[in-house]
Amino acid sequence: AQRVTQPEKLLSVFKGAPVELKCNYSYSGSPELFWYVQYSRQRLQLLLRHISRESIKGFTADLNKGETSFHLKKPFAQEEDSAMYYCALGGSARQLTFGSGTQLTVLP
């Protein structure tokens, strides 16, 4: 069965500090991992997907198959990064299994 775990419901950091949002997954096949972000009163939008290996808004995420992790990182957090972040795992039918989400607050 597919499962995504985000252990932190809430995470607060100060502006300029590094931030890491944790995500672990369980999947028997070859995983496809995503990070979605939801800013206040906005729709869910894609931030990153592991196959593109991009850096979006300064965020990066590396798939670690050995640790079954896909942690999201940013070296210097900004106040506008405050949002709800969801890690998601793509299935064989391209459906998504979401983690429970982490609410990131970047303090001034």
Place this chain on the structure above:
Amino acid sequence: GAVVSQHPSRVICKSGTSVKIECRSLDFQATTMFWYRQFPKQSLMLMATSNEGSKATYEQGVEKDKFLINHASLTLSTLTVTSAHPEDSSFYICSALGQDNQPQHFGDGTRLSIL
């Protein structure tokens, strides 16, 4: 970028009524659409996968007679909550998938409140 429109954004109705929610892909053809439900302070839970021209595939525990899904065209899927009751109150979100390898694009969601 790809846009998914969901309507209505909010609906309040009496117990026992049926409510239809529409999900449209505005600038691409969506062969597959997904319906999710989100409870307060919880994650999105996949309810069903809707493929154009065929029956929807429901996740375990989701009543197909309760949540009717129709995907009659490549740009429209509808979710009808039949004979809604207060426990059906929730935030319903759709997403759409094109024919290429693009990721899912999400609608704004529908806040359903059953009195």
